[in-house]
Amino acid sequence: MSPTRWGPPIDVLPYFSKEEQALMTLLGALTDEDWTRPTMCAGWSVKDVAAHLLGDKVGRLSRGRDGHTSEGPRPGEPFPRFVDRINEEWVVACRRLSTDVLLTMLYEFMGQTTEYWAQLDLDVLGEPVTWAGDEPAPRWLAAARDYSEFWVHHVQIREALEHTPLEAEYAEPIADTFVRALPHTLRDVDARVGKQVGYTVTGHGKWYARRERDGWVLDRGAPPSRTPLASVTTDLDTFWRLCTRNAANLDRVRTAGDENVCAVLLGMTSIIA
Incomplete structure (x- = not known):
C-alpha cells in the first residue's frame, strides 16, 4: 500500500475478525435488561447500537460487494442529515426484531465484511471518506474508517453495560485512522x-x-x-x-x-x- 496526502497506509485487516468475535461474545451473554440500557448515542439503547452495526455491515456489503444503489439525499437535504435520517430509519425498523433474530443476523454477516476488504486491492481509489475530504480516497482509508466506526460503537455498548473496557490491542489503529x-x-x-x-x-x-x-x-x-x-x-x-x-x-x-x-x-x- 502506497503513501498518499493522507499519510502512510493503515492495515486494519488483522483487527476486523478479532474485534467482531469479541463483540459477539459480549452480545451473546446479554440479559433482556442489558439490551435496553441507554447508550451515549442519544435515544439509542444497546440493542439499537447493535442494530446500527448490523446496518453498517450489510450496507457495506450491498454497496461495495454487490454494487447495489440505494436512495440518496432528498432535494436540499445535507449529506450528514441524510446519513442521520437513514440510520434512524434503520434502527427504528430493527426494533421490530427480537434480540435472537438480531443476533442471528449479526452472526451471519459479521465475517463477510472482513472477507470483502481482504479480496480488494486497497491501494486503489474508491469512494470518498467524507470526513477526510470530498475526493476519492484509497480503499485502505475506507476500510480503516469502517473499522474505527465499529470500534467506537463497540466501546459505547461496553460503557453502557459498565463492562470491562475493550482490550487495548483493538484500539491500535484508532488514533492513526x-x-x-x-x-x-x-x-x-x-x-x-x-x-x-x-x-x-x-x-x-x-x-x-x-x-x-x-x-x-x-x-x-x-x-x-x-x-x-x-x-x-x-x-x-x-x-x-x-x-x-x-x-x-x-x-x-x-x-x-x-x-x-x-x-x-x-x-x-x-x-x-
Whole structure:
C-alpha cells in the first residue's frame, strides 16, 4: 500500500475478525435488561447500537460487494442529515426484531465484511471518506474508517453495560485512522508553504501536517520544524471522543502555538457530522 496526502497506509485487516468475535461474545451473554440500557448515542439503547452495526455491515456489503444503489439525499437535504435520517430509519425498523433474530443476523454477516476488504486491492481509489475530504480516497482509508466506526460503537455498548473496557490491542489503529481527517480539517487555514502543525496522542503516535502548494499533507512523526504553527497533545480516550463529538475531558488536552489553529485542530471530526 502506497503513501498518499493522507499519510502512510493503515492495515486494519488483522483487527476486523478479532474485534467482531469479541463483540459477539459480549452480545451473546446479554440479559433482556442489558439490551435496553441507554447508550451515549442519544435515544439509542444497546440493542439499537447493535442494530446500527448490523446496518453498517450489510450496507457495506450491498454497496461495495454487490454494487447495489440505494436512495440518496432528498432535494436540499445535507449529506450528514441524510446519513442521520437513514440510520434512524434503520434502527427504528430493527426494533421490530427480537434480540435472537438480531443476533442471528449479526452472526451471519459479521465475517463477510472482513472477507470483502481482504479480496480488494486497497491501494486503489474508491469512494470518498467524507470526513477526510470530498475526493476519492484509497480503499485502505475506507476500510480503516469502517473499522474505527465499529470500534467506537463497540466501546459505547461496553460503557453502557459498565463492562470491562475493550482490550487495548483493538484500539491500535484508532488514533492513526481518526487523525487522517487532519489535512481536510486544515483546508481553510491560511499558512505559507512549509508550515507545519502537530498532533500527538500519548502512547499511540505523533503526526504532523505540512502545508504544500495544493493543500495540507499528513505524515507520521514529530514535526521536523522546531516551531510548528500549532500543536495539540492528548490521550486516546479524549482524542476519540473529541473526533466523534462525544463528551470529552478538555483538561487532558495540551495546546501550543497559534490559538486559532489549535481551536481548528480540536474541532477535527472523524465521523460524518
